[in-house]
Amino acid sequence: MQILIIEDDEDLAASLCDYLENNGHLTTTADDGATGFHLAVANDFDIIIMDVDLPCMDGLAACKKLRNEADKDTPVLMISSRDALEDKLAGFDSGADDYLIKPFAVQELLARLTALNKRSHAVVNICTELQVGDLSFSTKTLKATRQGKTITLTPTSIKILELLMRNSPSVVSRQKIEERLWHGSPPGSDALRVHMHTLRSLIDRPFDQPLIHTVHGIGFKLVPAINFKYET
Numbered sequence: 001m002q003i004l005i006i007e008d009d010e011d012l013a014a015s016l017c018d019y020l021e022n023n024g025h026l027t028t029t030a031d032d033g034a035t036g037f038h039l040a041v042a043n044d045f046d047i048i049i050m051d052v053d054l055p056c057m058d059g060l061a062a063c064k065k066l067r068n069e070a071d072k073d074t075p076v077l078m079i080s081s082r083d084a085l086e087d088k089l090a091g092f093d094s095g096a097d098d099y100l101i102k103p104f105a106v107q108e109l110l111a112r113l114t115a116l117n118k119r120s121h122a123v124v125n126i127c128t129e130l131q132v133g134d135l136s137f138s139t140k141t142l143k144a145t146r147q148g149k150t151i152t153l154t155p156t157s158i159k160i161l162e163l164l165m166r167n168s169p170s171v172v173s174r175q176k177i178e179e180r181l182w183h184g185s186p187p188g189s190d191a192l193r194v195h196m197h198t199l200r201s202l203i204d205r206p207f208d209q210p211l212i213h214t215v216h217g218i219g220f221k222l223v224p225a226i227n228f229k230y231e232t
Helices: 010-022 033-042 059-068 085-093 106-120 155-167 174-182 191-203
Strands: 002-006 026-030 047-051 076-080 098-101 129-132 135-138 144-146 149-151 212-215 219-222
Touching: 002 010, 002 033, 010 026, 010 106, 026 033, 033 047, 033 059, 047 059, 047 106, 059 076, 059 085, 076 085, 076 106, 085 098, 098 106, 129 155, 135 155, 155 174, 155 191, 155 219, 174 191, 174 219, 191 212
Parallel strands: 002 026, 002 047, 047 076, 076 098
Antiparallel strands: 129 135, 135 144, 144 149, 212 219
């Protein structure tokens, strides 16, 4: 695994690097939240170890920015000496995938990292070439085409489109989409509406018939235009 360690305690960071590298993993370190955030955005790490109490930008803020602004879904193991329930909940609310209390055994930390890495690489669906009507999407190349025309998607649009296509023709709830994008904590009440508007402008507007349909009060579905019947 390629692991980013964001920790301002030099002794702890060095110990983690030594242990993880001795077990065959590659490590990169940052000693403040801002530097760690930029490294996480600019590189494709398998996993991130992030302390909560960091200079420049604390771990909670860095993790939120990573999820909400950078659209990065790299697994984050948050470490902290804060052991109250509300602290753990704050960590998960910020987008962390796991929370480990200091002091901890390095063997347990590695076991958790391994579990997170396996989960993030688990194959959810063996199908990598998705097709709904005249819309095609490859989960390998992240390229979409409709009627032979290539569609350039934003990172967030890619996540929504894949979710809608994998579940087509079923309705996907707003909650499920928000969980996929922001772990259930959207940055604002209009965030999903804005991203759905962007996706529709890319997938539907240039063409005669829409594929994305709103199911009021529930969510959205993507169905072939030829099969969709408007309800009266």
